[in-house]
Every structure is written in C-alpha cells, then in structure tokens.
Amino acid sequence: MMYTTQMDAAKKGIITEEMKIVARKENMPEEVLREKISRGVVAIPANRNHKILSPEGVGEGLKTKINVNLGISKDCCDIDEEMKKVQLSIDMKAEAVMDLSSFGKTEEFRKRLISDSTAMIGTVPIYDALGFYDKELQDITSKELIDVVEKHAKDGVDFVTIHAGLNTATANVFKRNKRITHIVSRGGSLLYAWMELNHKENPFYEHFDEILEICQKYDLTLSLGDACRPGCINDATDACQIHELMVLGELTLRAWEKNVQVIIEGPGHMAINEIEANVLLAKKLCHGAPFYILGPLVTDIAPGYDHITSAIGGALAASAGADFLCYVTPAEHLRLPNVDDVREGIIACKIAAHAGDIGKKIPGSRDWDNEMSTARQALNWKRMFELAIDPEKAIRYRKESMPENADSCTMCGKMCSARTMNKIMQGKDLNILRDDS
Known part of the structure; x- marks a missing residue:
C-alpha cells in the first residue's frame, strides 16, 4: 500500500521503517506509536530526501528531544566552523539541528548539513529568501517566498518553521496591545515588515494549502512558528501571543486533514509561574500536537548565563508536557555562539530535558x-x-x-x-x- 507521509501511513495502518526505529528507541510498542502518529500527537520529521537520517519521534509519551541552533551570518560566515558545531551536536546526541543561516547563498551549508547529519534538520526558509533572490524584503513576491520553502524541502530538510499564524488579524491585535520588545522572532519580524510594506496578507497564511502540497510531496513536517512569542517576561501570555496560538490550532487541523505532520512552537521568555499554564494552553488550543519551546527564559537579567535561565524554564516546561526543547547558549543576546558555547548550551538543555522526563514520568527516565x-x-x-x-x-x-x-x-x-x-x-x-x- 502506498503512502505520502508518516501520518498518511499511520492512518492507513502502515508501520513504516521510521516508526520501527523510533519504537525501538523509545521502548514503545509499534502499534501504540503508529496510533499516536495517526492522531498527530507524535511526529516523526523525516524528509524522504534526507538519506542518512536516524529518525526520532517528538510528542506524547516520548522522551523530550533537544534542538541545536546554528548557521552562518554576515559577521560570521565560516561554514567549516559551523560544521564543527554540527559534528559536536551529533556527538553529544542532540536529536535535531536547525540551520538559522541568514547571509548570502546558504545552499552550500544546508546541503553539507543534510548530507553529513544523522540528526533531523530544520530551517526557517524566510531567512534564506533575501540571499537566495538578492532582493530587498519588500520586493520579494508571495510566490518567491513559497518557492524557497519548496527549495528547502527538495534539499532534504525534515522540518521548516513557517510563521503562518501571523495573519492580518493577529497583526492588528499586536498593534492594539503595547509590548516592551515588540516582535522578537526574526522570521516573524521579517514577515510583519513584509506585510506592512506591501499592505498584503501573510503569504504563508494566504497560501497555506500550497505549502501543505509541498509537505505532502517530500514528507516535510511543519513547525508552525510563534512570530508573536514574548521577548521578555513582561510580554508573555498577552493578547497577540494567544491570538496567534489560536490561529495555529486552526492551521494544525487543516494540515492534519492533508496528512501533514505538525509541531507547534512556543515562547521565548516567561515568568516561572506562567510556564505550566502556557504548556497546557498550547496543547489544548493545538489539539495535542507536539510542543516545541525555546527555553523559556525565566528572567531577562542574565546575559552570559541564559543557558541557565533557559534550562530552568525548559525543565519546568518539559515536566508540564513540552516535547521538544530548543537549546540556548551562554552567548544568547550577545553574539553567534562558538563551539564551547554550543557545548554548554547542549549540556544545559539535555539536563532540562532529562529533568522534564522524570517529571512527566517517562518510563525508564529515573x-x-x-x-x-x-x-x-x-x-x-x-x-x-x-x-x-x-x-x-x-x-x-x-x-x-x-x-x-x-x-x-x-x-x-x-x-x-x-x-x-x-x-x-x-x-x-x-x-x-x-x-x-
């Protein structure tokens, strides 16, 4: 029997090779895992063009996974140095590496990353658009933005962050509700600027069905980005963050109808007493989809130590049900992390993930x-x-x-x-x- 995606296979009762591998890693019966994937509460990001991937499951009842952010920038564009960070991440058993490259022709780095990495690979296609087309943001068309998503999918990326929840309605909520740090998501700020400059709807929201077709074609998992995530504890759990989350919940159902796997991205910076409620809210509004969270950083006063502020929040979030933690390094808010920063960030995040697994009683975690x-x-x-x-x-x-x-x-x-x-x-x-x- 043929299938298009891991979710399509799961709904048809097919246990794929990726499911078998993940079931062994998680010590979970294959049929239990298949059923969870069919409901969308577990995802296996596994682009069929990522040939050396060692598949991982993210979601309900599985061990908390961690992601490592890296990539080239205009000020630090040494691909070989970034590949050292990639190898370190794999050696330290990080389950995912996310390429956040934001300068020049990034295809070379992305292809090396995919060809050399057994970890799942994520990207944010809008970061690549300016360099890919060599155009100013305002001059890039909706179609060109969608085409970059397909380019990344074709290259073999396992999941992409798409800020589709920042539609015109969410933008208007943002305008009516003052924040200290405005929109801190890099991709979210670029999209908001594009919308304002062109007086148009977010192309990722307007053309969401086209993105779903790309995902079906390559078995690409959507990581629905939180453009309105809080950039300081003052801005957490506010109107635009929650409005966007409700939009993401609607988009999740649309994706599942097309058998596209979804991960929901979450905040950012948040007071420690708000973390559990935010995890529960995200799980409820997004129908139990796997929850991917950056930190959250529980205080804003510790530049140079944000791997610690992040690990505190990450442990609490994972214990409350978050499934996927994005690491934060000591260099957060200060500069591109070096290899030593990456190591410190991975260790802190792995501690948080393991502490969270103990808290949510993952079998064998103790x-x-x-x-x-x-x-x-x-x-x-x-x-x-x-x-x-x-x-x-x-x-x-x-x-x-x-x-x-x-x-x-x-x-x-x-x-x-x-x-x-x-x-x-x-x-x-x-x-x-x-x-x-």
Missing part, C-alpha cells in the same frame, strides 16, 4: 539517576564518570583536586558521608583521625 546514585554511594568514581552527562568535565574536576584518600573527595575527605555509612553498615571501624585507611 534509571540513569538510580545508577548514578548507586555508584556515588559505592564511591565508584570510574562508574560515576561513565554515567556523567559530561564525563570530560567531571574527570577534569576530580583530577584538579585529588584527595589524600582515594575513596573520598577534597570537599569532605575522610568525613565523607558515603564513606562513613559504608564502613558503619559493613561493621567496620570508622578511623577518621588515624592515618590508616
């Missing part, structure tokens, strides 16, 4: 922690390093300050609680002050 706790109590340093989320850093810290007694660390020495309890529980002498071990 096993890793229990193994680490067992190794800690046994003072089994080798095993602790093997289990560490960043073994290199853990080993370096240990070597930088070696204790007199190998079964302790330089924080507590022979007063180590684990050492004390191990000896007492085994009926041994404690000998804290004596030189013998």
